[in-house]
Amino acid sequence: MKLSHRYENETCIVTIIGNLALNGADKVQEYLQLLTQQNTVKKILLNCMNVSVIDSRGIGLLARILQGLEGKQEGLALCSLNENCLNLLKALRLDKIIAIHESEEHALSDLKNISHSN
Numbered sequence: 137m138k139l140s141h142r143y144e145n146e147t148c149i150v151t152i153i154g155n156l157a158l159n160g161a162d163k164v165q166e167y168l169q170l171l172t173q174q175n176t177v178k179k180i181l182l183n184c185m186n187v188s189v190i191d192s193r194g195i196g197l198l199a200r201i202l203q204g205l206e207g208k209q210e211g212l213a214l215c216s217l218n219e220n221c222l223n224l225l226k227a228l229r230l231d232k233i234i235a236i237h238e239s240e241e242h243a244l245s246d247l248k249n250i251s252h253s254n
Contacts, residue, residue, distance in 0.1 A: 137163045141171060147179040147247050149240065153186040156194025156221075165197050172204055180205065181243050185216035190224055198234060211235075215243040 137154035148171055154160045171177050180201065198212070205211045213235040217225070225231055237243035 139164065139167045141167075144244055145248065146176075147181050147244060148177045149181045149183060149244075151183045151186070155189040155191075156184075156187055156197060157189045157191035158193060161191070161193035161197045165200065168201060168204075178205075179211060179213070179247050181213045181215060181240065181247065183215055183240050184218075184221065187221060188218060190221045195224075195228065195230070198230065202233065213237060213243050213247060215240050 137152075137160045139150060139152060141148055141150045143149070150164075150168065150171070152164060154163075156164060168180065171180075198214075201212050211234075214225075215237040216239060217236060222236065225234070225236065235243070235246065237246060
């Protein structure tokens, strides 16, 4: 599991290399907890280009992220999911509560428009 982040405006872009499964989900949660404690993070974009598997722990992680960002207005977005991960999230109807984008560029554009409309 390899994690990195950078900021673009009010969005923290977290790039995940590994799987949102088993211990990987726990590592991502620890990493995100450190980031969100800074109070400057209003929006998190998870770039999942290098994520091939999401299991129940990964789904639980997404729910905890959403819960943790509840009072911060904007929330969570995902981008660059592979077909299997995207189909799983759609089957669980998580695409109704989490913004899912095909690319980082589309996600950032959408998140930027959301922040300007508030």
